Amino acid sequence: MTSPREVVVTGLGATTPLGGDVASTWAAALAGQSGARTLENDWAERYEIPVTFAAQIKVKPEDVLPRPEIKRMDPSTQYAMIAAREAWADAGSPEVDGERLGAVVSSGIGGIWTTLEGWDTLKERGARRMLPMTVPMLMPNSPAAYVSLEFGAQAGAHALVSACASGAEAIGYGIDMIRAGRADVVVAGGTEATIHPMPIAAFAASRTLSLRNDDPQGASRPYDVDRDGFVIGEGAGIVVLESAEHAAARGARVYARIGGVGLSADAYHITSPDPEGRGQVAAMTRALAEAKVEARDVVHVNAHATSTKVGDLTETRSIRTVLGDDADHVLLSATKSMTGHLLGGAGALETIFTVKAVHERLAPPTINVAQPDPELQVPLVRDTPATLPAGDIAAINNSFGFGGHNVALVVTNA
Amino acid sequence: MAYTEQEVLAGLAEIVSEETGLPTDAVVAEKSFTDDLDIDSLSMMTIVTHAEDKFGVRIPDEEVKNLATVGDAVSFITGAQA
Numbered sequence: 001m002t003s004p005r006e007v008v009v010t011g012l013g014a015t016t017p018l019g020g021d022v023a024s025t026w027a028a029a030l031a032g033q034s035g036a037r038t039l040e041n042d043w044a045e046r047y048e049i050p051v052t053f054a055a056q057i058k059v060k061p062e063d064v065l066p067r068p069e070i071k072r073m074d075p076s077t078q079y080a081m082i083a084a085r086e087a088w089a090d091a092g093s094p095e096v097d098g099e100r101l102g103a104v105v106s107s108g109i110g111g112i113w114t115t116l117e118g119w120d121t122l123k124e125r126g127a128r129r130m131l132p133m134t135v136p137m138l139m140p141n142s143p144a145a146y147v148s149l150e151f152g153a154q155a156g157a158h159a160l161v162s163a164c165a166s167g168a169e170a171i172g173y174g175i176d177m178i179r180a181g182r183a184d185v186v187v188a189g190g191t192e193a194t195i196h197p198m199p200i201a202a203f204a205a206s207r208t209l210s211l212r213n214d215d216p217q218g219a220s221r222p223y224d225v226d227r228d229g230f231v232i233g234e235g236a237g238i239v240v241l242e243s244a245e246h247a248a249a250r251g252a253r254v255y256a257r258i259g260g261v262g263l264s265a266d267a268y269h270i271t272s273p274d275p276e277g278r279g280q281v282a283a284m285t286r287a288l289a290e291a292k293v294e295a296r297d298v299v300h301v302n303a304h305a306t307s308t309k310v311g312d313l314t315e316t317r318s319i320r321t322v323l324g325d326d327a328d329h330v331l332l333s334a335t336k337s338m339t340g341h342l343l344g345g346a347g348a349l350e351t352i353f354t355v356k357a358v359h360e361r362l363a364p365p366t367i368n369v370a371q372p373d374p375e376l377q378v379p380l381v382r383d384t385p386a387t388l389p390a391g392d393i394a395a396i397n398n399s400f401g402f403g404g405h406n407v408a409l410v411v412t413n414a
Numbered sequence: 415m416a417y418t419e420q421e422v423l424a425g426l427a428e429i430v431s432e433e434t435g436l437p438t439d440a441v442v443a444e445k446s447f448t449d450d451l452d453i454d455s456l457s458m459m460t461i462v463t464h465a466e467d468k469f470g471v472r473i474p475d476e477e478v479k480n481l482a483t484v485g486d487a488v489s490f491i492t493g494a495q496a
Contacts, residue, residue, distance in 0.1 A: 066435050067432060067435060068432070068433060068434055068435040071432060071433065128463075128466065128472075129463060129466075129467060130463075131460055131463055132456045132459035132460050132463065133456055133460055136456075
């Protein structure tokens with residue numbers, strides 16, 4: 001008999017630099033494709049921005065959503081809606097009382113296109129030209145609110161913000177809602193739409209972006225000795241979480257279980273990870289304990305690995321600390337090598353990758369690793385997918401954010 | 415150059431269509447913004463903002479509540495042109 005508090009994943013949805021849905025995104029990831037491209041605009045020249053490329057969404061929302069939604073939603077909400085509708089349909093559009101349905105959708109930055117365009121309008125044309133929808137479009141809870149409106153989710157609509165850990169934290173919170181008995185089904189995930197000159201210039205100013213302008217597709221190279229920063233990406237990932245009992249009662253297809261949610265804060269520095277990795281270790285340790293998973297059962301880790309000099313190695317040392325010698329049989333994937341860094345969408349998209357990996361027993365590759373960093377301490381899946389073992393297996397999805405936020409989710413087979 | 419009533423109606427229909435997704439030919443003079451076209455107050459203010467921009471007129475907030483139908487708006491905008 002299944003425990004009523006066990007949480008399973010029954011639906012997946014995404015729109016990413018690799019594709020407009022989960023199937024195309026996953027196929028491109030398994031094929032080792034990069035979603036990064038040179039930007040077709042004059043931002044770099046006009047504003048002297050040192051970065052000329054990004055991982056832009058592959059299928060434009062204008063090609064998918066009706067015109068009024070494009071006008072009433074910030075791009076971050078548009079991406080979330082596309083992914084949420086796919087996830088909901090993928091879950092079989094579950095029949096659920098609205099009071100038992102939750103929506104948790106995060107963005108790391110919020111509706112920045114709307115915010116900045118509103119400011120431009122005010123400066124150039126005055127307050128009379130400010131559009132009345134500006135506030136509901138720019139507020140960072142807008143994606144969660146629109147998703148709750150879409151499906152009638154009345155158990156709660158939440159938007160946790162923890163920079164690049166936001167998407168994973170949203171899924172963790174959705175799991176907690178189900179465990180606490182506040183909901184039976186939760187639509188959860190993350191979204192981001194920040195490929196605008198201001199945030200690109202701001203990230204460039206913090207010296208965290210790759211400057212490999214002559215080779216966008218080779219720029220995101222986690223664990224390669226020549227990595228020089230992350231590639232900014234955009235898009236959304238949404239999952240349908242469900243109590244195992246509810247899923248079983250309606251005969252839903254179950255992709256995987258998420259039995260462990262590990263949260264911690266470094267309390268060390270506003271942007272740099274604690275070099276000792278204490279917060280990362282705590283998050284993974286808590287997640288494994290909660291899922292009742294032993295180190296020897298962990299066969300795959302989807303790393304946060306953004307392709308920065310310091311961050312990538314701190315994480316693999318933390319993985320080694322948590323798993324000990326069992327790290328020798330872990331297959332490590334850094335999918336940001338292909339998708340770029342979706343910021344608030346990253347943790348959700350990578351949860352989807354982790355769920356797909358466990359479900360299909362296939363770890364996606366890490367591309368652009370010409371020469372692995374000699375200090376990399378965990379076996380890396382390079383260039384082509386690697387098969388995961390049969391039997392009961394567990395995988396970890398790590399997500400870390402500016403501010404010292406750490407989220408680890410433990411995914412096990414259904 | 416002033417817009418004719420027909421031109422104002424056509425332009426307003428485009429704005430309403432963009433905002434609501436309704437076809438432009440559904441936006442005719444006798445239609446009520448709230449009862450027939452299901453336009454809420456935020457959408458109405460958005461339409462007003464775009465209409466002011468397009469036709470170069472000022473539609474004061476206290477006037478908006480008097481614009482019950484598309485025809486009311488067309489009349490007001492046509493008359494408000496300099």
